[in-house]
Amino acid sequence: MAAAWNAIEERPTQTLEQLFAADQERVGKLSQRLEWTDTALGENAKQGILFDWSKTHLDDDLLDEFEELAKAADFTGLRASLLGGRRVNVTEDRPAEHTAQRGIGDEASVEEASALHERMKLLVEAIHGGALGEVRHCIHIGIGGSALGPAMALDALTRDLELVDVHVVSNIDGLALEQAFAACDPATTIIAVASKTFTTTETMTNAESALRWLGENGVDDPGGRVVALTASPDKAVEWGVDETRILPFAESVGGRYSLWSSIGFPVALAVGWDDFAAMLAGAKAMDEHFRDTDGRANLPLRAAFADRYYARIRKCQTRAVFAYDERLSLLPDYLQQLEMESNGKRVTIIRDEVDEPTAAITWGGVGTGAQHAVFQLLHQGTHLVPVDFIASIAPGDELDPAHHSILLMNCFAQGAALMKGGNMSASGDDPARAFPGDRPSATILCDDLDASTLGALIAFHEHRTFANAVLMGINPFDQFGVELGKKMAKEIESGGSDFDPSTTALLEAAGLG
Structure with missing residues (x-):
């Protein structure tokens, strides 16, 4: 290349005004x-x-x-x-099949995505129909693409219509979760836990706290109020989610491209299936x-x-x-x-x-x-x-x-x-008022x-x-750059590693040393 x-690099540079003057089309x-x-x-x-x-x-x-x-x-x-669903993610030796969620891709992957969408649609409609009792709120817990995508879509589409009030929580800072708790009635709240592996530390810690909040506020079966959105359904079952409330998505769908999969569940829940299908x-x-x-x-x-x-x-x-x-x-x-x-x-x-x-x-x-x-x-x-x-x-x-x-x-x-550009001074020559x-x-x-x-x-x-x-x-x-800091945070938690003097001093100052 x-x-x-x-x-x-050898092309001459022209100004925008020159380019417009040179080509009327x-x-x-x-x-x-x-x-x-x-x-x-x-x-x-x-x-x-x-x-x-x-x-x-x-x-x-x-x-x-x-x-x-x-x-x-x-x-x-x-x-x-x-x-075509080929292995374009060469470092992890797998395809990137987010377009299959929309109907473009390997035939088998498109069929699988369609079947999983139908499963999600049935659960959304069942919740709207009262299968989990009255549901007026949902706390959606995820991080990265599992939170950013739903949060952005919800903000864009729920300004004038909201079937269920959804609060997206990604930060491990407890204030974020407490704000969601304050806005929701535990008796009418469900929890959506979005994690590709169902092992993400921040997500699973927040999920445990959300279950405790439900239990401490009169919900007899907090686990029965959880919907899991994951590429690892076995892990969700192991964590305690009933199979009927697990919405899987393919391992080949990356986190930041996952809004189109079951990670989009809170969007469909909030605005209805027709709008999610339109998206x-x-x-x-x-x-x-x-x-x-x-x-x-x-x-x-x-x-x-x-x-x-x-x-x-x-x-x-x-x-x-x-x-x-x-x-x-x-x-x-x-x-x-x-x-x-x-x-x-x-x-x-x-x-x-x-x-x-x-x-x-x-x-x-x-x-x-x-x-x-x-x-x-x-x-x-x-x-x-x-x-x-x-x-x-x-x-x-x-x-x-x-x-x-x-x-x-x-x-x-x-x-x-x-x-x-231009110059906003009366004389037209004041550099402080000039725009290049x-x-x-x-x-x-x-x-x-x-x-x-x-x-x-x-x-x-x-x-x-x-x-x-x-x-x-x-x-x-x-996205290997995401992993190093998380790895070191776990090393701090386990207490088994030495760190640079600055980090060590900060840990001691915060009472974590």
Whole structure:
């Protein structure tokens, strides 16, 4: 891939205003809309998302060179391996089959996922029907993807409808669990325990405390109020969960990609099965686009072209995501794990040292609040930060339409201002009031933010993450960097290891030495 990268690195750099002036068709070339049928809205109802990269430094020549890079990296072959259920996770020797949960993948895996979804649907509907007595609350206990995915989806989809009030707890800090307890009535609360192995220390400790809370507050059979979401059903049975309340998922579904499996149980419980199915359908629409579209027209691949350009060529260390929609307030948190855990690597698939920046540091917030906090740095700071703006044409509220109009105007104005720059002094020459401009942004504009759109949006970012990994030659599906700190924490607990003087002193100061 070195020759392809050399060609990209040799391309002359132009400003965004120069690029717009040189090509009157630029917006049409770098904007693209994906549409799909949203059956939740009606048999022929269409939903869609517009993706606009025209305010980035991509142009025809760069896109030509990036397409050559994708060929050199065997993007087509690796995409086929991913979607065909082959062993793309080479360090752990297994496939990554999250798309099978949506109906795209190895036939046997798709059939298994469909059967497990049916099992989950039956349990969700049974709970709604009173099979576990009155259920008004659910405390969902997990960590990593087992918590971030459900929390983000719940926050997005339960603003105007909630069949069951769900509280997601991931932190081992007891305050997090106590807050959930305070919001729930033990008599009408069930506990969902989400753990791939059913051995995760933080999750299982929180689960034990939740059972004690139920028992101490008059629930005769606390274990009968537990639903297990796991790839290790035998461990859940051993822990005491009845088989009828165990919702398995495949070992080949990674934690940060697991929302589509039984880890999505609290979402289906809160909003109903139809909306969960619509989320799967929206993700499948993006899967089909990703599978069937080549080159720059492939939306996740084009996003990866921009990501690689800014990380490698322009030396940008971060990428900012700003959702101009309160319903997506947790999306930056979700994307942090998806992108940084997947692509924060030091070696390639063949174990060579990586010779370029890998995952950018993903961060962000919600507009318009972020405009009065971090946008100062974006406009006038010395860091070049590519920005993604995400918004919905349809509002999520029923207030005066002026609210949403002002929100969208601010979103679009920020992208325009980052590109244009200028000077706000009367004389036009005060450096303290000067904005350099030529700062890149992309805009993702949804028709509405319903369940299917959320599914498509998440799947887009999953495939974007994979496409980035292919262009870097790394494996996005392992996460060994997560394990070392956990291993050392267990060594501290067992008391069998020596640590550096600083750590030893801290342990003693905290009474743990």
